Amino acid sequence: MSIAIRKLDAAQPDFQAQLTAVLAFEAGEDEAIDQAAARILADVKARGDAAVLEYTNRFDRLSAGSVTALEIGRQELQDALAQLSPERRSALQTAAGRVRAYHERQKIECGSNGFSYTEADGTVLGQKVTALDRVGIYVPGGKAAYPSSVLMNAIPAKVAGVQEIIMVVPTPDGIKNPLVLAAAAIAGVDRVFTVGGAQAVGALAYGTASIPQVDKIVGPGNAYVAAAKRRVFGTVGIDMIAGPSEILVICDGTTDPDWIAMDLFSQAEHDELAQSILLCPDAGYIAAVEASIKRQLPLMPRREVIRTSLTDRGALIKVRDMEQACEIANHIAAEHLEISTENPQRWADKIRHAGAMFLGRFSSEALGDYCAGPNHVLPTSRTARFSSPLGVYDFQKRSSMINISEAGAQTLGEVAAELAYGEGLQAHAGSAEYRLHRLQNRLKDGPP
Incomplete structure (x- = not known):
């Protein structure tokens, strides 16, 4: 050759x-693909389960009677794990253990709970780190099956403290890959639906009667999945467009x-x-x-x-x-x-x-x-110049913590009011000045 x-x-x-x-x-997005994904998303948003069922039956050549029939129960995941050969099961568990150990270390290095510090006047400033409530994982299931993607997406989410992981995986002609299901069992995936394509992204982003809405969608997919992820960003978070x-x-x-x-x-x-x-x-x-x-x-x-x-x-x-x-x-x-x-x-x-x-x-x-051990979900197409591998930090968010003391309000109030007047925002200035001891009596009748 x-x-x-x-x-x-x-x-x-x-x-x-x-x-x-x-x-x-x-x-460059193919316009036809982008428009097709847009139509599917709009339909899923409007009709929920009915649209998800219609598209899944059509594209994956299934004949399910309801979306609930497309959910794989936890027992089936455990059965898939039990039926693997000892060698295959050991390899999957070893991989999962190494991925989990790496991401546990990552969580420690990132600081699992945040930080705080107290200033001389008693003001306390800090940051609180909390996990996302619910995450959706898209796992390809057409030409090939990727149990490794299940581990790489689900394990750091669990390590981060995500309460619920919803996995979607297409099963064309109803064929389920036991290694993918076993990986879901090992990784601690909570619910699995045999739905794929743009309709799966729409269901995760908007929620339906059967598939709950998530806060973020991660995982690779085909051009329709990528187009759908672009369109739902803002309604939910996404990892990247690979x-x-x-x-x-x-x-x-x-x-x-x-x-x-x-x-x-x-x-x-x-x-x-x-x-x-x-x-x-x-x-x-x-x-x-x-x-x-x-x-x-x-x-x-x-x-x-x-x-x-x-x-x-x-x-x-x-x-x-x-x-x-x-x-x-x-x-x-x-x-x-x-x-x-x-x-x-x-x-x-x-x-x-x-x-x-x-x-x-x-x-x-x-x-x-x-x-x-390190994550295999990585930035492509030169985006490594400004982005990072998928990790624990992608499944956490940070809240600033601000507890101003009475003494601190005297100093900061003067600064904030001066800047607020400069921006022409008098209510902002008044809000800060109400806390100032020297102006409290004068401001009782209302802000300037």
Whole structure:
């Protein structure tokens, strides 16, 4: 099987333009998809269960008589877990344990209850941290099943203290994936509905007679799900709008080329729009990786997807040195960054923008997808420049706590009133001045 993955050289004068072309990805919403999602959302908002049932039966080829019939009970989740092979069950529980341990540590580091401090005049200021009441998790269920997504979305929500997790997962033709159900049992998901698509997003966002409204929706989905999440943002919170999966590998030429080729495959096999890029200062090593790609590709079950991904969006880039590799990596701001080098921490210290960093030749990105512990829900399409992996903090909110003492009100009242008069907001000024001892008698007849 032939493959032509583009090769770039950072020394070429037009390199930046070529790199921009490689990175170009227009998430641009398809107008037809966006309008279809809008119609479904409006219908779910207006008709609730009836609309959810109609669309689910149509799109997933089901014949359910009610939305309540689409809910999977907890016993069925436990049964799915019990029916797994011992090896599969152990792997799932090990992964869940590691994800939970990491996010428990994250909760401690974030400060689980907030903080407060008392000023000299007795004023107490602080911050209270509380978990969201109810969260909706969307789990894809069409072409593939992702139990790992259940763990990565549900476990940090539970660690954060979310009271109720509602999971929605489409089951085309009524086929339920037992590993997904088992993962829901392990992760502590409270309720599961076999509903997907824009109608599932609408049901979670607006609530129906059978599916409760949530405060935030997290989890990946197809273009219709993404379009629906964009439209309901503001009614509920959302995690992010994820683009295609990405891997960027920085390598100094000391790792087995076959390992790196397979690491590039690991993202390319997701879909044709996934992106896999290698940065290396050694031209001979790049040639060895390219040869490995050509040799191993025919052995891959998803070779056509990999071939299209690498041909259309992949690149092997020769850089001047490792310092330049880090500069380019910061520009790319990849979802997954592997630093497959000797002394990887040296280069990690130079990285400012990456969703997740995998340090050393034994840290394959695939381990992060399933069981390393840190979350695999990561910013894509260069959004790692300003956003972070999904975590405990995404399922918590913070309330400012302000307890002004009588003495504190004398000082702060003067400041607030002066600024309020400057803004032309006399009621604000009067509210502050009513608390001032020197003006209390004068203001009894009303604010100025």
